[in-house]
Amino acid sequence: MSFIVGLRNLLFKALYKLSRPLIFLMDPEEAHYMFKRVGVFLGSNFLTRFLTSLLFNYGHKSLKTSVDGIEYRNPLGLSAGFDKDGELTKIYPSIGFGLAELGSFTGEVCPGNPGKRLFRMVKSKSILVWYGLNNQGAEVISKRLKGVNFGKLKVGINAAKSNLTPEFDLQDSIDDYTKTMSLFKDIGDYYTINISCPNTQDGEPFVVKENLDALLKAVNAHRVEGRPIYVKLAADISIDEINTIVDACIEHQMDGVVLTNLAKPAHNKEYIESELPYHKGAMSGLPLQRISTNVIRHVYRRSRGKLTIIGVGGVFTAKDAYEKITSGASLLHMISTLIFDGPQNINEINRGLVKLLKADGFSSIEEAVGSRNPLPKLKSSQSQHTSKNAA
Ligand SMILES: Cc1cc2nc3c(=O)[nH]c(=O)nc-3n(C[C@H](O)[C@H](O)[C@H](O)COP(=O)(O)O)c2cc1C
Structure with missing residues (x-):
């Protein structure tokens, strides 16, 4: 069976490689909308969902994973930003995703930035x-x-504050997040509080401790029983800033963190400089791969397993995915590989994960989480703080 799935993936990989130059002739935002329209159509009825599933789906018992009380059929998810209006949920299980994070949604309608944007x-x-x-x-x-x-799809609701004015107002921003949380209180399986959009007019004010404390307090007041809350961090903040956010997340009993959002070119040189097309914006994909894994490694050790980690940034292969899992991530998000490699890569990564787990003697994803990032020993005075998974 695995052999047939492998052949099927090779065929779709070759087809995607052939059609990619044509797709890349399109304006990127137009291409994004075109793929969304295709996804809405494929998800619209049983027959197209079934056929898509035959061509792209894959499942294996060792991929099933339980995180914060939620059962996922596999750890791979669509990252926030592809399905900004939550229109494609019907098709994600057929192309092999275990989860999808929708949004970012803002309390108010948000047109986004003007001009060319991708x-x-x-x-x-x-x-x-x-x-x-x-x-x-x-x-x-x-x-x-x-x-x-x-x-069987698990759904994350990614809430951000509206990007409408250059002035930051703490209470308005908090109300924006909590408005989304309230409106989605009966929808989805977990929340992500996105404090790290690199493209807003008023910057990233929730890196400041007092602002973050006020936000997390308000977010907690809107908690829904059984629904974990994760906080999404930027890729290019300092270690001190990361530590401040991580410690605040633990203090305010957040369930975890999403690591990381896009990387700004000014703070990250892991791209080909002559290719940089615009002086604004931030990068996904390969330039983010190493930095996000490093942040995962650091946060896993700092939080000592008390925070669930969703890893994101430059996952293109099973090896990339496994590196983030063994560094401490329990679940993964991705977008760029869909654009550069095609949708068959979701199940190719899942298939590869099964092999990598087996090679290391693990029977589940949970066993592999953090396995190559051992926690440093605690001094006896610190040892009463145990991981939430350690009970
Ligand atoms: C087109 C696009 C739009 C994005 N929009 C959002 C967004 O609205 N909210 C968010 O939290 N992250 C957003 N992101 C960041 C992704 O969720 C993710 O963190 C980043 O792309 C790294 O993953 P990748 O390397 O697999 O693409 C966006 C990314 C892309 C490529």
């Missing part, structure tokens, strides 16, 4: 993003998604 950096395997949180707003989207049965 750029391909092909040799660097990266997308330069200058979207600025364009979405239809939490009211419209929550109405559309109310009562939708997501089946």
